[in-house]
Amino acid sequence: MKLQISDTFNKVLPSDSNTTNARRQVFEATHSYVNPKTPTKPKIIHVSKEMANTIGLDESEINSKEFLSVFSGSKVYPKTKPYAMAYAGHQFGNWAGQLGDGRAINLFEVLENNKRWAVQLKGSGETPYSRQGDGLAVLRSSIREYLCSEAMFHLGVPTTRALSLMLSGDDVLRDMLYDGNADYEKGAIVARVAPTFIRFGNFELFAARKDLDNLKKLTDYTIKYFYPELGKPSKETYIKFFETVANRTLDMIIHWQRVGFVHGVMNTDNMSILGLTIDYGPYGWLEGFDFGWTPNTTDRQNKRYRFGNQPNIGLWNLLQLANALYALVEEAEPFETILNRYQKDFEEKSLDMMRSKIGLHLKDNNDLKLMTDLEDCLLLTETDMTIFFRELANFNIKNSENGISIIAKAFYQPNELKDIVIEQWNSWFKAYHRRLMKENLSDMDRKQKMNLVNPKYVLRNYMAQLAIDKADEGDYSLVDELFQLLKKPYSEQPKFEKWYAKRPEWARHKVGCSMLSCSS
Numbered sequence: 001m002k003l004q005i006s007d008t009f010n011k012v013l014p015s016d017s018n019t020t021n022a023r024r025q026v027f028e029a030t031h032s033y034v035n036p037k038t039p040t041k042p043k044i045i046h047v048s049k050e051m052a053n054t055i056g057l058d059e060s061e062i063n064s065k066e067f068l069s070v071f072s073g074s075k076v077y078p079k080t081k082p083y084a085m086a087y088a089g090h091q092f093g094n095w096a097g098q099l100g101d102g103r104a105i106n107l108f109e110v111l112e113n114n115k116r117w118a119v120q121l122k123g124s125g126e127t128p129y130s131r132q133g134d135g136l137a138v139l140r141s142s143i144r145e146y147l148c149s150e151a152m153f154h155l156g157v158p159t160t161r162a163l164s165l166m167l168s169g170d171d172v173l174r175d176m177l178y179d180g181n182a183d184y185e186k187g188a189i190v191a192r193v194a195p196t197f198i199r200f201g202n203f204e205l206f207a208a209r210k211d212l213d214n215l216k217k218l219t220d221y222t223i224k225y226f227y228p229e230l231g232k233p234s235k236e237t238y239i240k241f242f243e244t245v246a247n248r249t250l251d252m253i254i255h256w257q258r259v260g261f262v263h264g265v266m267n268t269d270n271m272s273i274l275g276l277t278i279d280y281g282p283y284g285w286l287e288g289f290d291f292g293w294t295p296n297t298t299d300r301q302n303k304r305y306r307f308g309n310q311p312n313i314g315l316w317n318l319l320q321l322a323n324a325l326y327a328l329v330e331e332a333e334p335f336e337t338i339l340n341r342y343q344k345d346f347e348e349k350s351l352d353m354m355r356s357k358i359g360l361h362l363k364d365n366n367d368l369k370l371m372t373d374l375e376d377c378l379l380l381t382e383t384d385m386t387i388f389f390r391e392l393a394n395f396n397i398k399n400s401e402n403g404i405s406i407i408a409k410a411f412y413q414p415n416e417l418k419d420i421v422i423e424q425w426n427s428w429f430k431a432y433h434r435r436l437m438k439e440n441l442s443d444m445d446r447k448q449k450m451n452l453v454n455p456k457y458v459l460r461n462y463m464a465q466l467a468i469d470k471a472d473e474g475d476y477s478l479v480d481e482l483f484q485l486l487k488k489p490y491s492e493q494p495k496f497e498k499w500y501a502k503r504p505e506w507a508r509h510k511v512g513c514s515m516l517s518c519s520s
C-alpha cells in the first residue's frame, strides 16, 4: 500500500514533550504523540472505494493486509507519527476547559492530486485527552458516523468523510441511556478523512491559557495550509480568516436546514475550522417538520441544539472563536461587524435556500411571508419534511386546485386532517400558485430544479437503526445497501423505493430512532 505521505500538522506545530500515554493537562503543544491501540481481532465491515481512491489507494491496496492493519490501528504506517490533537471547548454553553482527541488518533496526512487529506481513526484507544473515557467507540455509533458522513457528502453538505468501518474485536462497556444499565457492545473503528480536523476548540485552548505564541502559530498554520488565498499573517489577514470561517459555518448550517439535518451536539469542540460537519454523534434527521426537535436526549431539557436553533448556535460558537482570535487583533469592532453580518446573511441565505426548495428563482418582496406561512402549515399536523418537498415538485400550474392532494403522502395522519388545516393549506397553495405565475419556468423545469435541492433519500433515524440491528448479528448487507442508496440521494432509484417512506410507527419512540444520547 503506497501513500503520498505529507505530514505538516505534527511537523510544523509544537508537540507535547511528554510522550507517555497518561491523561494530563497538556501545555504549549498542539498535539501529543500516541499510537493507536492494537485491536484484538480487526475485521473490515465496509470501505468507501471512492474515498480510498481519493487518497490514492486502488482496489488491490484496499484488499491488502496492510490496509486492514493500518486503518484498524494495528500497525503504524512507515515514517509516520500518530498523534492526538489538543483542543478545548464550550459544551452546552459552558466552558469545559481542555478536552482534546480522547478517542481520535490522527495517523498522517497525504497529498494526492494536490489535495491534502488528514486521516484519523475514531475509537482506537486512549490518549492523554481521554479524561474519564476509554478511548473506544461502539459499532452502532460507528455505523451512524460512517453512513451519515458519506450521505452528507453526496447531499452536497460540507463534511468530513469516511474511509473505512472496522470491528475491533474488543467489547466496549456502555450505558447507552445513562440509566445505570451498562452493557457490553461491539467495539468499532472508523477511519475518517478531512483536509484537517482542526476545530474552534483548538484556538480556544490557547486563548484561554493566554498562550499567544501558540495561538498565533496555530492560526498561521491554518491560514497557510487551508486558507492560503488570505495572504501572509497580519491583523487584516486574521480578520479575513474569521470572516471566511463565519461564512463557511453559515453556509454549512444553511445546508443542514435545507436537508433537515440536526447535528445534536454543536459544542465548539465539534465545530470545524473549515466549516465541515464534524462529529456524527447524536444527530438525527427531521421526519415531521419541527423547529423544536432535537434527537439528543442529553439535551432534552433545554433543547439548545434543536433544529430551529442551529443557525443561532452557529453564531454563538463563532462568538467564542472571535473571543479566541481577538488576542491576535486586539480590536473588537471588526469581529462585531462580521458577527452582525452573519445575522443578516443568515436571513437572506435562508430565504434563498427556501426559495430554491419550493422552486422559485426570482425574488419577490412577499417571499418571506410565503415562507413563514408555509412553515406554519407544515407545523399544523405532523408532516414529513423530506416527502413534502419532494412531492411539492409535482405541483401543476394548470391544475392548481389539488395542491394538498399532491403532498398528502407527507402527512402522518392523512385521514384525520381537520377542515381548518385543509383551509390553511388551500390558501397557501393559492398564494404559491400566484407566486409561481411570476416565474418563467415550465412545470417540468421547475420540478427538475427542485429535485436537485430536495433529496428523495436521507438517512432516516430508523434506517440507520435497522442497519445497526442487522450488523449486530453479523449481517452487514444493510450497511452496504444504505451506503449505495445514499450515494444518489437526489435520483429516483426504483429498486430502493421502499426507503422513500415516512418513519414507521414502531420507530416513533424507539431508542436509536427518535432518542439518542451522547453515549457512543
Ligand SMILES: Nc1ncnc2c1ncn2[C@@H]1O[C@H](COP(=O)(O)OP(=O)(O)OP(=O)(O)O)[C@@H](O)[C@H]1O
Pocket (backbone or CB within 6 Å): 099, 100, 101, 102, 103, 104, 122, 129, 130, 131, 132, 133, 134, 135, 136, 137, 265, 269, 270, 278, 279, 280, 281, 518, 520
Ligand atoms: N469513549 C471516550 N473515551 C475518551 N474520550 C472520549 C470518549 N467519548 C468522547 N470523548 C471525548 O469527549 C469530548 C467530547 O466528546 P464528543 O462526543 O463531542 O466527541 P467524539 O464523538 O468522541 O469525537 P469527535 O468530535 O472527534 O467526532 C471529546 O474530547 C472526545 O474526544
Ligand SMILES: [Mg+2]
Pocket (backbone or CB within 6 Å): 269, 270, 279
Ligand atoms: Mg466531538
